[in-house]
Amino acid sequence: VDVSITVSARSLFVMKIRDNGVGFNVADKRDNASPASGVGLKSMVNRAKLIGGEISFQSSPGNGTTVTVALPLPH
Numbered sequence: 001v002d003v004s005i006t007v008s009a010r011s012l013f014v015m016k017i018r019d020n021g022v023g024f025n026v027a028d029k030r031d032n033a034s035p036a037s038g039v040g041l042k043s044m045v046n047r048a049k050l051i052g053g054e055i056s057f058q059s060s061p062g063n064g065t066t067v068t069v070a071l072p073l074p075h
Helices: 026-031 040-050
Strands: 002-007 012-019 054-059 065-072
Touching: 026 054, 040 054
Parallel strands: none
Antiparallel strands: 002 012, 012 065, 054 065
């Protein structure tokens, strides 16, 4: 697992979390979320939006996953 944290010139806190795990199909998890399979990705996106941030997921089966979170810093 690799974690990087930066603060951009636009006053954004950006955190990237990468792993080399089994990965998954992001579109399948996002579009086919159900109570049985979980709603974790959607919940994370909604929580980031609530505080003015963004979150993205990059993954594919067999290639690990990268989660990027960008949050505004208070002025």
